[in-house]
Every structure is written in C-alpha cells, then in structure tokens.
Amino acid sequence: MTVTPAVTPAVTPAVTPAVTAATSAAPAVTHRRLRIGIGGIGIESSTFCPHRSVADDFRRTRGQELLDRYTWTAPDSDLADLVEWVPLLHATALPGGPVEAESYLTLKDELVTRIRRAGPLDGLVYDIHGAMSVVGLTDAEADLTEAVRAALDFVGTPDGGGEGALIGAADGVPGGAPNRAPGGAPGSVPGATSNSVPGGTGHRPMISAAMDLHGNVSYRFAAPVDLLTAHRLAPHEDAWETRERAARNLVRCLREGTRPHRAWVQVPVLLPGEKTSTRLEPAKSLYASLAGIERLPGILDAAMWVGYAWADEPRCQAAIVVTGDDAELAAAEAGKLARRYWQARRDFAFVGPTGDAQECVARAVASSKRPFLISDSGDNPTAGGAGDLAYMLGKLLENDAIRSGDVTAVHPGITDPVAVAHCFAAGVGAEVTLSVGGKVDTNHGGPRELTGTVVALQRAADQKDRAEGGAYDRGVDMAAVRVGGLTVILVERRKPFHTLADFMGQGEDGLGIDPRTFDLVVVKIGYLEPELYDMAADWLLALTPGGVDQDLKRLGHHRVERPMFPFDEDAYEDGEGPRLTAVHLPPLTPYRA
Numbered sequence: 198m199t200v201t202p203a204v205t206p207a208v209t210p211a212v213t214p215a216v217t218a219a220t221s222a223a224p225a226v227t228h229r230r231l232r233i234g235i236g237g238i239g240i241e242s243s244t245f246c247p248h249r250s251v252a253d254d255f256r257r258t259r260g261q262e263l264l265d266r267y268t269w270t271a272p273d274s275d276l277a278d279l280v281e282w283v284p285l286l287h288a289t290a291l292p293g294g295p296v297e298a299e300s301y302l303t304l305k306d307e308l309v310t311r312i313r314r315a316g317p318l319d320g321l322v323y324d325i326h327g328a329m330s331v332v333g334l335t336d337a338e339a340d341l342t343e344a345v346r347a348a349l350d351f352v353g354t355p356d357g358g359g360e361g362a363l364i365g366a367a368d369g370v371p372g373g374a375p376n377r378a379p380g381g382a383p384g385s386v387p388g389a390t391s392n393s394v395p396g397g398t399g400h401r402p403m404i405s406a407a408m409d410l411h412g413n414v415s416y417r418f419a420a421p422v423d424l425l426t427a428h429r430l431a432p433h434e435d436a437w438e439t440r441e442r443a444a445r446n447l448v449r450c451l452r453e454g455t456r457p458h459r460a461w462v463q464v465p466v467l468l469p470g471e472k473t474s475t476r477l478e479p480a481k482s483l484y485a486s487l488a489g490i491e492r493l494p495g496i497l498d499a500a501m502w503v504g505y506a507w508a509d510e511p512r513c514q515a516a517i518v519v520t521g522d523d524a525e526l527a528a529a530e531a532g533k534l535a536r537r538y539w540q541a542r543r544d545f546a547f548v549g550p551t552g553d554a555q556e557c558v559a560r561a562v563a564s565s566k567r568p569f570l571i572s573d574s575g576d577n578p579t580a581g582g583a584g585d586l587a588y589m590l591g592k593l594l595e596n597d598a599i600r601s602g603d604v605t606a607v608h609p610g611i612t613d614p615v616a617v618a619h620c621f622a623a624g625v626g627a628e629v630t631l632s633v634g635g636k637v638d639t640n641h642g643g644p645r646e647l648t649g650t651v652v653a654l655q656r657a658a659d660q661k662d663r664a665e666g667g668a669y670d671r672g673v674d675m676a677a678v679r680v681g682g683l684t685v686i687l688v689e690r691r692k693p694f695h696t697l698a699d700f701m702g703q704g705e706d707g708l709g710i711d712p713r714t715f716d717l718v719v720v721k722i723g724y725l726e727p728e729l730y731d732m733a734a735d736w737l738l739a740l741t742p743g744g745v746d747q748d749l750k751r752l753g754h755h756r757v758e759r760p761m762f763p764f765d766e767d768a769y770e771d772g773e774g775p776r777l778t779a780v781h782l783p784p785l786t787p788y789r790a
Contacts, residue, residue, distance in 0.1 A: 223400040223454045223455065223456050224356060224400070224454055225451075225452060225453055225454030226319060226356070226451050226452055226454070227452055229355070230278070230279060230280060230281045231279060231280045231281065231319045231320070231448065231451050231452070232280075232281050232283055232316075232317065232318050232319050232355055233280050233281070233282060233283065233318065233319055233320045233321065233322060233444075233447065233448070233451075234282075234283040234284075234285045234312060234315055234318045234320070234321045234322070235263060235264070235267075235270070235282060235283065235284055235285060235287065235321070235322045235324065236263075236284075236285030236286045236287055236308050236311065236312070236321065236322075236323070236324065237287055237288075237308075237323050237324035237325040238255075238286075238287075238288045238289070238304050238305070238308065238325060238329065238341060239287075239288070239289040239290075239324065239325045239326035239329070239409075240254075240255070240289065240290045240291075240292060240293070240296065240326055240328075240329045241292040241326050241327075241328035241329065241409070241411060241412075241505055241580070241581055242292065242293060242294060242295045242296060242328065242329055242330035242331075242508060242581055243292070243293070243294060243295075243330075243507035243508065243580070243581030243582065243744040243745050244294075244295055244330050244507070244508045244509045244510070245507055245509070245744045245745070245746070245752050245753075246293065246294040246295075246507075246581050246582060246583050246638065246743075246744030246745070247294060247583060247637055247638050247639070247640075247744070248293045248294035248583045248584075248637050248638070248691075248744070249293075249294050249295060249296075249297050249332070250290055250293040250294055250295065250296045250297065250300070251296070251297050251300045252297075252299075252300035252303050252304060254290040254291065254293065255288040255289060255290040255300075255304060256288070256289055256290070257286060257287070257288045257304075257307075258284075258286075258287045258288075259284060259285075259286055259287075259311075260284050261284070262284075263284035263285075263286075263287050264282055264284050266287070267437070267440060267441070267444070268437070268441070269441050269444055269445070270282045276444075276445075276448060279448060279452070280448060283315050283318060285308060285311040285312060285315060285321075286304070286307050286308045286311050287324055288304050288308075289326075291578060291579065291691055291692075291693070292578065292579055292580055292581040292582075293578070293581055293583075293691065294581065294583070294744070295330040295331060295332050296329060296330065296331045296332070296337070297331075297332055298331060298332045298333050298334075301329075301331040301332075301334075301337065305340075305341055305344060308341075308345065309344050309345065309347075309348045312345065312348040312349060312351075312352065313348050313351060313352060315352065316352060317352050317353050317354050317355040317402075318349060318352055318354065318355075318402045319354050319355065319402060319403065319451050320402050320403035320404065320405060320423075320447050320451055321345070321349060321402060321403070321404050321405070322405055322407065322440070322443055322444045322447060323342075323345070323404050323405060323406040323407065323422070323443075324407050324440055324443075325338065325341075325406060325407070325408055325412070326408065326409045326411075326412055327408040327409055327411070327412015327413055327414065327427075327502065327505075328409065328411055328412050328413055328505035328508060329341075330508050330510065335510050335511060335512070335756075336413075336415050336417055336418060336510065336511075336512050338412070338413070338415075338418045339415055339417040339418040339512075342404075342418055342421055342422060343417075343421060345404065346404065346421040346422075349401065349402040349404065350401050350402070352402070353401075353402070354400065354401070354402055400456065400785075401785055401786075403423040403424065403447060403450060403451065403456075403785075404421065404422045404423050404424070405422075405423060405424035405425075405426075405443045405444065405446055405447035405450075406422050406424065406425045406426070406443065407426060407427075407439050407440040407442070407443035407444075408425065408426070408427040408428070408439075408500075408502070409427065409428055409433065409436075410427045410428045410429070410431060410433075410484075410501065410502050410503055411431075411470055411502070411503060411504070411505050412427065412502055412504075412505065413502065413504050413505055413508075413510070413512040413513050413514075413516070414461070414463070414502050414512075414516035414518060415463075415511075415512035416461065416780065418512070419459065419461050419518060419782060420782055421785070423447075423450070423456065423457070423459075423784070423785055424443065424446050424447060424450065424457065424497075424498065424520055425459070425498075425500055425518045425520065426439060426442050426443050426446065426498050426500045427439060427500040427501065427502055429475070429484045429485075429487055429488075430475050430484070431470055431473060431474045431475050431476075431480070431503075431724070432474070432724060432725075432726055432727060432730075434727065442498070446497060446498055446520075449497075450497075455522065456784030456785065457497050457520045457521055457522060457527075457784065458520070458521060458522070458523075458524035458527055458781065458782065458783060458784060459518055459519070459520050459527070459781075459782040460517075460518065460519045460520075460524070460527040460528040460530070460531035460532075460779035460780070460781060460782070461516070461517070461518050461531070461779060461780045461782055462516070462517050462531050462532060462535045462777055462778065462779040462780065463514050463515065463516045463517075464514060464515040464516065464517065464535050464538045464539050464775070464777065465514055465515075465539075465758065465760060465761045465762060465768075465775050466503075466504075466514060466515045466538065466539065466542045466761070466762045466763075467504050467506050467513055467514050467515070467749070467754075467757060467761055467762070467763075467764075468503060468504075468506060468515075468542075468545050468763070469506040469507075469723070469745075469747050469749065470503065470506070470580065470723060470724065471547055471548050471574060471723045471724050471738060471747055472545045472546060472547055472548070472747075473503040473545055474548040474724050476548060476724075477546065477548055478544065479541040479544045479545065480503075480545065483501065483534070483537060483538060483541065484501065486534070486537075487499040487500065487501060490519065490530050490534070493521075493526065493530070494523075495521050495522045495523030495526050495527075496519060496520070496521035496522075496523070496526060496527060496530065497520045497521045497522070498518075498519070498520045498521075499517075499518075499519045499520075499530065499531075499534070500517070500518050500519075500520075501515070501516070501517050501534065501538070502515060502516045502517075503515050504516065506749055507580065507581050507744065507745045507746075507752070509752075509753075509754045509755065509756045509757060510756055510757070511756060511757060511758050513757050514757070514758065514761060515538055517531050517534050517535050517538070517779075518531065519531040519534070519779070524781055524783075527779070528778075528779040528781055529779075531779035532777055532778055532779045535777040535779070536777050539774060539775065539777060542762050542763075547738055547747070548724045548738065549572075549724070549725075549736050549737065549738045550736075550737055550738065551737065551738045551739070551740050551747075552737055552738075552739060552740065553739065553740055553741075554573070554588065554589050554592040554739045554740075554741050555592050555595075557571050557737040557738075557739040558571065558592050558593060558596050558599075558717075558719075558739075559596070560737060561716075561717050561735075561737060562596060562598050562599065562604050562716075562717070564735055566734035566735040567715075567716050567734055568712060568713055568715055568716065568717065568718045568732065568733065568734060569716065569717050569718070569733070569734060569735050569736070569737075570717075570718045570719075570720065570725065570729060570732070570733040570735070570736045570737075571589075571717065571718070571719045571720070571736070571737050571738075571739050572720060572721075572722050572723055572724070572725065572736070572737070572738045572739055573586075573588075573589040573608075573719060573720065573721045573722070573739055573741050574722070574723045574738055574739060574740060574741055574743075574745070574747050575588075575641075575739075575740070575741035575742045575743030575744075575745060575746045575747065576588070576589070576638070576721050576741060576742075576743035576744070576745070577721050577722050577723050577743075577745050578610065578612075578691045578692070578693055578721055579693045579695075579722065579723075580723055580745040581744060581745050582638075582721065582743045582744045582745045583612070583637045583638035583691075583743065583744055584610060584611070584612045584637075584688075584691040584692075584721055585611060585612040585613060585634045585635065585636060585637045585638055585691075586611075586634055586635060586638050586641055586642075586741075586742075586743050587611060587633050587634030587635050587642065587643075587644060587645035588641045588642050588741055588742060588743070589608065589719060589721075589739065589741055590608060590611060590633065590634065590645050590647070590685060591642060591645050593606055593608055593683055593717075593719065594645070594647075594680070594683065598682070599681060599682045599683050599717070600680075600681040600682070600683070601681055601682065602681045602682035603682065604682050604716045604717065605682040605683075605684075605714075605715045605716045605717070606682060606683050606684070606715055606716060606717035606718070606719060607683075607684045607685075607686065607700070607710060607712055607715045607717070607718055607719070608683065608684070608685050608686070608719040608720075609685075609686035609688075609694040609699075609700060609710075609712075609720060609721075610686060610688060610691075610692060610693065610694050610720065610721045611633055611634045611685065611686070611687050611688070611721075612634070612637070612687075612688050612689070612690065612691050612692075613631075613633055613634055613636065613687050613688075613689075614674075614689040614690065615632075615636075616631040616632070616633050616676070616687050617674050617675065617676045617687050617688065617689040618674075618689070619631060620651045620654065620676035620678065620687065621654055621674065621676065623651055624651065624654075625651050625652065625653065625654055626650065626651065626652075627650070627651050628648070628649070628650050628651075629648070629649065629650075629651055629678065630646065630647070630648040631646070631647045631648075631678070631687075632644040632645075632646060632647075633645050633646070633647045633685070633687065638743065638744060640742075641742045641743065647678060647680060647685065648680065649678040649679050649680030649683075649685070650678065650679050650680075651676060651677070651678055652677045652678065652679045652684065653675075653676070653677040653708045653709055653710060654674075654675070654676050654677075654708075655674070655675045655676075655702045655706065655707055655708040656672075656674055656706065657672030657673050657674050657689075658672040658703060658706075673688045673689050673690045673692050674688070674689040675687065675688050675689070675692075675702075675708055677708060677710055682716075684710065684715070686700070686708070686710060693721075693722070694720050694721070694722070695722070695726040695728060695729060696726075696728045696729075697711070697712070697713075697728060697732075700712050712732065713732060718732075718733075719739075723738070723745070723747075724738075749763065749764070750763070750764065760775075
C-alpha cells in the first residue's frame with residue numbers, strides 16, 4: 198500500500214520580516230478547567246535500514262494508562278484543578294526502518310478519530326519524536342500534524358468554534374480532505390495565513406509539541422504547531438522534563454490568553470548524534486544557552502534540533518525555533534543561535550575515541566581496564582539499525598585471545614528469532630551450530646556460523662515503560678551461547694541493552710548475564726546510555742557499517758538539500774555563508790464567522 202500525500206515543495210519559504218508585534222490575544226480561560234488532550238506517534242526511522250516497522254512494533258497507550266505515563270497529570274499535581282486531561286493515543290516504537298504505509302495509516306487514523314470523538318479541546322500535548330519516516334512520504338510528521346490540526350479545528354474549543362459546530366461531529370473525515378489546511382487547498386500550510394474556518398468564532402485549539410532533539414522540523418511541520426520544544430540533553434536524561442515543559446507552556450498560554458509568535462530557521466548541517474552529545478562542546482554550550490534565551494523578557498521557549506542523520510529526506514537538517522510574545526526578539530535570538538551553530542559545525546567531534554571494528558577489539562583486548570566497552574554503532578537498534586548484523590561478531594571471533602578464552606567478552610542483541618528458537622529447542626547445556634544474523638540487513642557480510650554451548654535462556658515477560666518509553670521493554674525470548682571466551686546474547690526481536698537489568702533479566706527466570714564480570718562488553722549502541730557509561734572503565738566507539746553508519750558519506754544521501762555540511766565541506770568558504778535569517782511564523786489565525 199502506498200501513501201500519496203499532497204505535494205508540498207521542499208523549499209525554504211520566503212522570509213517574513215519580523216515585526217515588533219504583541220502576542221495575538223485570545224480569551225483567557227480562567228472561568229473553567231481546561232480540556233487538554235494528550236497523544237502522538239513517536240519513532241525514528243533510518244531510510245538506509247532494510248528493516249520495516251509495522252503497527253505491532255508500537256506500544257499503544259490509551260486511557261488511564263496514558264495519563265499514568267506523566268507525573269503532571271496525577272490527581273495530586275498542581276495542575277489537577279486547572280486541567281482535565283483527555284487521553285487519546287500515544288504510540289511509540291523502538292527505532293527502526295521506515296514505517297509501512299498501512300501501519301502508519303492505522304495509527305494516524307486512530308489518533309485523528311480519538312481527537313474527533315473527544316469533543317471540544319482547548320489544546321493538545323503532542324508527544325512525538327520527530328524523525329518518523331513512512332514508506333511513500335517525505336515528511337511524515339508534517340502529514341500527521343496536518344491531520345491532527347484539521348481534527349482539532351473540527352472539534353473546536355469548549356468556548357465555541359470548530360467545523361464540528363457547523364457540520365456535526367459524526368460527519369466525514371475531520372476537517373474535510375485528510376491533508377487540507379483549514380479553509381485552504383489540499384497540501385497548503387495551515388496557520389501561516391489568515392485562513393478562515395467555518396463554524397463560529399474564537400481561537401483554534403493549540404498544539405504544544407514535545408520532541409526529541411534528533412527530530413526534524415520542516416516549515417510545513419512547524420506552521421500548524423503553536424508551541425514547540427525539545428530535549429536539551431543527549432543522552433536524553435531530560436525526556437520527561439521536556440514533556441512537562443510542553444504541557445506547562447500550553448497551560449500558561451491558554452490561561453493567560455496568549456498566542457505566541459514563532460521564529461523558525463534551519464541550519465544546513467546534518468550530523469549524527471554521536472557527534473552532537475551534550476556531554477561535549479560545542480553542543481554542551483549551545484544547548485546550555487537555551488535556558489538563558491527563554492529567560493529573556495518576551496521569550497517563552499527556545500529549542501534546537503540537530504536533525505536525524507540517517508534519513509535521506511529534504512527536511513533532515515538542524516533547526517531552531519524560538520517562541521515568544523516579542524516577534525522581533527524571537528527572530529533575533531533564533532538567528533544568533535543559528536549562526537553560532539553554523540560557525541561551530543567543524544568543532545563537533547565524536548563523543549569518544551573511535552576506530553574500526555578490528556582496531557577497537559584489539560585495543561580493548563590489550564587494555565588493562567575492565568570492563569572495557571565497545572559500541573557497535575553502525576547497527577544500533579536504538580538509532581534505527583536493523584540490529585541483526587553479525588559484522589562485529591565476526592571480528593570478535595577472529596581475535597585469538599577471545600577465541601581461546603584468555604579474554605572474556607559479551608556481545609548482546611543480535612536479532613535472530615530462528616537461532617533463538619533453535620537454542621530453546623536444544624536447551625541449556627546443549628551444543629548448537631547456528632547461522633546467526635545477517636538475514637534482515639544482508640549488506641555487510643550476511644549470517645555468521647556460530648558453534649557453541651547454550652548457557653542461558655530467558656522467556657519473554659511483559660514489563661512497563663521505563664524512561665525512554667515505548668516498546669524498549671517489551672519482553673523478548675533471549676538465548677546466551679558461549680564459544681571460547683565469547684558469550685553471544687541472541688534475541689528473537691530487536692532489543693537494546695542499556696541497563697544491567699537488560700542483561701540480567703528479572704529474578705530467577707532471568708538470563709543472569711552480568712556484564713560487569715566480563716573483560717569486554719560489546720553493545721549495539723552509539724554513545725553510552727548513563728548506566729553503561731558509569732559501568733565502563735574505558736570505552737571505544739567502533740565505526741561499524743550498518744543502517745546507522747556514523748560515516749554519513751558512506752551511506753549515499755541524495756535527497757537532502759544541498760549544499761549541506763558535511764557532504765559539502767567547502768560550501769560557502771568564499772562567500773557570506775548560508776542565509777540564516779529566521780522566518781516569522783505568526784500566531785495561528787482565529788476562527789472567523
């Protein structure tokens with residue numbers, strides 16, 4: 198099934214001169230509790246990964262379970278007397294390849310339908326990632342957001358307005374055609390002009406987006422969203438703080454009756470997350486400066502996205518949005534931040550020492566520091582890799598010290614359901630010969646033969662979300678096989694190994710593999726998540742091949758906008774540099790009778 202979206206040219210719009218304008222006034226909602234929906238769809242998708250994400254990969258949360266994800270929706274929260282939270286649908290999945298079109302439409306249709314059935318809403322906390330790719334689409338978040346905006350405009354606010362007030366809540370597709378901007382033609386950008394919506398007067402429901410800093414922010418996506426914010430730490434230790442900031446900014450605007458201006462600018466730089474970690478400069482200072490910007494009088498929020506490096510789409514590049522009452526100041530601050538980012542483009546460096554796979558294994562074996570961690574970065578499933586490459590496995594087996602058992606190593610997370618089933622059939626203690634990995638991503642050596650002893654098995658067990666959210670904690674069958682000094686953990690379904698619990702499992706029925714007891718721990722990951730970071734006596738980032746290869750030039754991007762750093766390293770060397778003037782996105786237009 199192919200999605201055929203309305204075509205929106207992938208060009209930067211003409212710059213709207215920033216004016217010193219007061220924030221658009223809206224009726225302050227202080228006479229009643231606000232009705233605010235919560236929902237969204239989140240995944241990051243590598244278009245270079247042959248894996249395809251489907252609806253079953255998404256953990257779908259609704260009702261009270263959705264409200265329980267957040268602390269600020271609790272009955273004892275300071276917002277409880279101010280807001281009636283309306284749970285819609287939140288769907289999130291482990292990063293992977295592009296989402297199949299039919300699966301995307303299933304999730305999109307449920308979210309839109311739940312908005313329509315929710316009745317009038319003052320706003321929506323839009324909990325998304327920002328780097329979803331869908332087969333047949335070039336800007337999936339824009340497509341989804343246009344449908345969400347149309348559905349919200351259909352139901353209107355509790356104080357009036359909305360298409361539903363005119364045509365009835367049970368009629369047709371929300372807002373008319375699926376991608377129609379209110380009062381506009383299919384594919385037009387909602388909110389950027391004074392389009393009118395039939396059915397009453399009043400302001401439209403507001404959207405406040407909470408995003409990952411590795412998301413993408415195109416003009417088409419940003420225009421229908423009233424408020425945008427993003428994580429400020431990588432690793433994302435502030436993920437829940439970001440969501441709360443989005444919610445509180447929304448409540449503040451609704452209760453004060455304000456509709457902020459937004460200043461948006463893209464920066465033609467596309468770098469992997471392992472070069473933009475906030476543990477190091479220049480990302481550390483750039484992101485630290487956001488809090489200071491938003492403390493300025495007239496500024497509500499400042500956000501910066503590095504973009505998602507492993508999708509080949511025109512929207513993929515760094516972006517900045519500054520939101521506030523003062524349109525001129527917001528534009529000035531967005532432009533200054535964009536210029537700082539551009540000037541620092543050559544200073545971004547990998548978050549740790551690097552090498553190819555063979556070199557990293559040799560250096561780790563020779564080191565006296567234990568445990569020594571190695572990131573198999575090119576096949577990182579938490580960035581969008583297939584998670585089934587046996588490339589690093591081959592390098593470990595080729596090392597004499599590991600093969601002989603003089604050095605011990607554990608390598609978790611190779612996805613191979615057939616090999617796992619074979620281990621369960623054989624049982625603990627049995628010797629097995631397996632064809633491991635290389636069945637989804639066949640581009641880097643294919644399967645690897647492995648003969649060893651099954652030393653541990655763990656059956657799937659459902660668990661609750663943890664801080665990252667989504668299907669990271671969906672139970673999977675796992676089997677540990679030992680050959681020489683190497684223990685390989687095979688999984689039936691793609692799974693990250695970020696914590697001690699991921700290795701050990703739960704209770705007596707867990708896998709019981711303690712990575713701290715091994716000389717080498719070789720994980721399919723990029724930069725180390727906090728628990729692994731604290732565990733490591735030393736660490737190397739192996740620049741391995743795969744769907745999320747750190748060497749972007751090896752991947753073959755051809756649809757990103759050009760010139761783009763680092764693909765065109767010498768671009769603008771003899772000129773003034775790219776145009777980094779912020780585009781003014783005015784407050785979304787109110788309904789007009």
